[in-house]
Amino acid sequence: MRVVILTPNKRLLDLSGVTELYLPIENGVIGVLPGHAPMVSAVGTGVVIYTLNDSSGFFKVAGGVAEITGGSVNLLVDVGEEASQIDFDRAQKSLERAQGRLSDKASENIDVKRAEAARLRALARLEAAELYRGKNSQDKKSV
Structure with a gap:
């Protein structure tokens, strides 16, 4: 298809x-x-x-x-x-920032929905990058 x-x-x-x-x-x-x-x-x-x-x-x-x-x-x-094309370290830092915002939500006026969306995007970036890394390491092992 x-x-x-x-x-x-x-x-x-x-x-x-x-x-x-x-x-x-x-x-x-x-x-x-x-x-x-x-x-x-x-x-x-x-x-x-x-x-x-x-x-x-x-x-x-x-x-x-x-x-x-x-x-x-x-x-x-x-x-x-x-x-x-995903920079793994940058995605990890984005996840940490989003999680930090969510954990500090009681002390700050933050947009919880926006912080949660940022966390989900960072998790998706990390998952995609890890799948790609794993595929490439498998390809190298079979050569």
């Missing part, structure tokens, strides 16, 4: 021949195989995982809309980032 990931600023992915796809939706994760029933869903914050030619790819996404047909998946996301 064809998978396209678009942000308002650029096309992140446009691949044909994808054999499976997992994407975050508002209430969990959905798996999509070729021939999937048509549907439209809100995209949550998390990691998109796809398989093409027995190799996996990973993207961090947050917000947007997924359109699924039998032969294609179009993800129109607010924010997206390829896992190979």
Whole structure:
């Protein structure tokens, strides 16, 4: 099937021949195989995982809309980032900042929803980066 990931600023992915796809939706994760029933869903914050030619790819996404047909998946996301481009240390610091804001919420006037959204985005970035790192270490071991 064809998978396209678009942000308002650029096309992140446009691949044909994808054999499976997992994407975050508002209430969990959905798996999509070729021939999937048509549907439209809100995209949550998390990691998109796809398989093409027995190799996996990973993207961090947050917000947007997924359109699924039998032969294609179009993800129109607010924010997206390829896992190979994620700075792991920066994502870890973002998570620490968000967790710090949440733990200090009694002493400060902070926007709890915004801090929680930042925490979820940082967790998704870290998860995508770890999946990418793990895939690359597996590839190096098999060479």
